[in-house]
Amino acid sequence: MQESIIIRLETEKDFRAVEELTREAFWNVYKPGADEHYYLHEMRNHPDFLPELDFVLELDGRIVASILFTRAWLEDEEGQRKEIVSCGPLCVHPAFQRRKLGKRLIRHAFGAAREMGYDVNVNFGNPGNYVTSGFVSCRKKDVSCFAWGNYPTALLVAELVPGALDGRRWLYIPSTAADCCEDTAAVAAFDATFPPKEKAWAPSQEEFYIYSHSSVVR
Numbered sequence: 001m002q003e004s005i006i007i008r009l010e011t012e013k014d015f016r017a018v019e020e021l022t023r024e025a026f027w028n029v030y031k032p033g034a035d036e037h038y039y040l041h042e043m044r045n046h047p048d049f050l051p052e053l054d055f056v057l058e059l060d061g062r063i064v065a066s067i068l069f070t071r072a073w074l075e076d077e078e079g080q081r082k083e084i085v086s087c088g089p090l091c092v093h094p095a096f097q098r099r100k101l102g103k104r105l106i107r108h109a110f111g112a113a114r115e116m117g118y119d120v121n122v123n124f125g126n127p128g129n130y131v132t133s134g135f136v137s138c139r140k141k142d143v144s145c146f147a148w149g150n151y152p153t154a155l156l157v158a159e160l161v162p163g164a165l166d167g168r169r170w171l172y173i174p175s176t177a178a179d180c181c182e183d184t185a186a187v188a189a190f191d192a193t194f195p196p197k198e199k200a201w202a203p204s205q206e207e208f209y210i211y212s213h214s215s216v217v218r
């Protein structure tokens with residue numbers, strides 16, 4: 001029987017289910033446990049959150065994937081700012097990963113972002129999940145982060161409109177939405193409202209440590 005796949009905007013009724021899904025998908029992937037479910041819980045109230053790009057993917061009536069965005073900025077050497085989008089958290093339920101559902105959500109959300117007038121997305125992520133969706137190293141588009149000339153390996157750029165970045169040097173200015181996760185007591189208190197789950201080490205944590213603590217130099 002053919003599966004039915006629907007991509008639609010998230011509604012308030014979906015909030016808890018999407019938080020559960022996000023917790024499940026991120027658990028132990030980047031750190032023992034996860035804080036991404038708290039992040040999205042908080043980001044929906046942040047001024048940089050873009051509700052027009054808050055999508056869920058339903059497979060046979062069940063939400064199995066989600067993508068959210070905040071606005072972010074690129075600043076050129078003259079201090080001129082360009083508003084862009086930054087995707088994340090993006091997740092697919094572990095039982096349904098590696099079936100191109102993540103790619104499908106990205107493609108859909110990028111189309112909607114383009115219709116809103118955005119032409120660039122920049123986010124941190126594991127390159128292996130993104131390069132087949134047109135993301136390139138920030139080095140290739142001269143997008144620095146933290147300091148001019150610093151090109152983190154995990155910082156990825158997708159032009160929603162080809163050629164949108166016109167050869168200038170840029171500094172990436174992320175939203176402050178993720179700062180909420182620095183409050184580890186709040187993260188733990190929120191996580192305690194979900195069923196207990198064991199925190200553990202996983203090799204993907206070391207992989208992401210390498211990506212997020214290294215830079216592209218040439």
Ligand SMILES: CC(C)(COP(=O)(O)OP(=O)(O)OC[C@H]1O[C@@H](n2cnc3c(N)ncnc32)[C@H](O)[C@@H]1OP(=O)(O)O)[C@@H](O)C(=O)NCCC(=O)NCCS
Nearest residue numbers: 025090091092097098099100101102103125126128129132
């Ligand atoms: C990352 C994630 C969203 C990707 O979604 P997905 O539906 O599993 O991925 P897709 O099937 O769309 O595949 C996307 C790309 O990942 C890579 N990929 C897919 N299967 C892979 C595998 N078995 N091994 C290595 N890379 C693989 C490929 O490059 C693939 O593109 P391709 O099919 O054109 O070759 C999902 O795995 C997930 O939720 N992971 C946990 C949370 C997370 O890490 N989120 C992203 C934050 S950086």
